[in-house]
Amino acid sequence: MNALFRVITLLLVSIGTCFAHPGTIHITFISPNPDDQDFWGITHNFARASAKDLNIDLDIVYSATNRYAYLKNVRQACASIDKPDYLVAVFHRAIAEDILFIAEECQIPIFMVNAGIPKEDKATIGNIRENYKFFIGHMAPSEHFAGYLLGKQLIKSARDKSLSDTIEIVGISGRRDGPEALARNEGLKQAAREQNVLLHQIVFADWSGDKAGKQAAELIKRYPNVSIIWAASDHMSINVKNTIDRVGSSDKVITGGIDWTKDGINAVRSGLLEASVGGHFAELGFTMVLLYDHYHGIDFISEYPSTIYSEMHLLSRENIAQHYDFITNQDWEKVDFTRFSKAFNPDIKQYDSSFDNLNQ
Incomplete structure (x- = not known):
């Protein structure tokens, strides 16, 4: 990794403070696209509904499609005076390790979503919490x-x-x-x-x-x-x-x-x-649940020691009627996201983020 990049990152990190929002959880998500992009609009709104139920202050930062502009936003979030308790980001090729390095240097737990670890980076990134101890979790679709x-x-x-x-x-x-x-x-x-x-x-x-x-x-x-x-x-x-x-x-x-x-x-x-x-639009929303529990002392690593692969489902003319209203209405406010949390529900033995459980 570029030595100059490391120096700049450390200088930026030193500007910030180590204090999170008192009384609430502050999470920043660095999104690769704005709300008006169909998939990401659904993803953001689903996560906002989840964060609201869990009393999470969710800040979504929109990035340009250029991966280096994305990296700049990650760096700025970590260097912020109002530094988040957790950072959520998306892996990109050529900057995957840079993203984790920034979180490591500013000691902010980071949870990666929506994309797998690029093949060329798997060996050096290693397993969750192995080479990068602040890389606490990873959820990706079965692409x-x-x-x-x-x-x-x-x-x-x-x-x-x-x-x-x-x-x-x-x-x-x-x-x-x-x-x-x-x-x-x-x-x-x-x-x-x-x-x-x-x-x-x-x-x-x-x-x-x-x-x-x-x-x-x-x-x-x-x-x-x-x-x-x-x-x-x-x-x-x-x-x-x-x-x-x-x-x-x-x-x-x-x-x-x-x-x-x-x-x-x-x-x-x-x-x-x-x-x-x-179905993978739900990843960011369920990440809110996992991070809420983690913040309250319930570590999901015992159940998910490696990448969590979200389920993907087929909608065709044969089954579209069964799920159409729920998916297209997108009235996520009707979903009680606290029912997925172990902190709210101590009797839960295993997380269930399946689409069938969501659509109840």
Whole structure:
């Protein structure tokens, strides 16, 4: 790690104080996107409802998509005079260790969410609380499984619709440096291998709907017999579907996405998309529960000594009616988040953050 970077970090940290908010828990989340980004908007609002129930002062800091701008926000949060009790952040490639180093130097417990540890950093980061003792927890979606689940469902749908004798697929993914996008891609590849279908190519659209739509048009030209365009997000998938309709391929090409955005779920219900995989919007909200308990002396490490993999679920036309109202209304204020906490409920033996338990 750059020596100058370490010096700057230590100087910034020394500016802050070691005092947290009296009488309440102060948590800062460094978000990679603002509220108007579909998935992150749901994630933030769910977490706000959880924090409110648990009397947590949750500060969400929005970052630009540039990872170094993200790192700057992490550094500023740690150097703040009003330093948080806990920091929550998202792993990015090339700065994963830098994020943990900052938390270590300012001695703020940090909990990572939403993305796995980048492959190239796993050896040096090690296990939770091993090489970085303030790295107290990690929750990430089963991204590989999400990509696999979507790919398998799209292949099934293509076969059910008899779109082609030979199923051909192309994929449109997120960022090249995003561990979540790369893991979803691997899931698609596994589904294609298992189902013995032809996966031509996976391209990267940087999570941009407009770029995904343009790429879809080029891919349909390049592979005229393609019957599935797999997309790594609902937002991109909807734009892909618009392109499919515009070029006159709606009777032979299908698509689906990941994230369970409101638009994505409505698109599944209306038949525009074949499926959406999601549920991981709840991660940040359940992290609030774990940190609340940790603050009150109940350490989740005994139950979760390693990464917590949040469940991913498939919504398709077959089961959309069962969950539609709960997911699209997004009335998280009706959820009593204290019922998930061991501090509030000493009889709880094991945490249950499953979607089925949430939707009760």
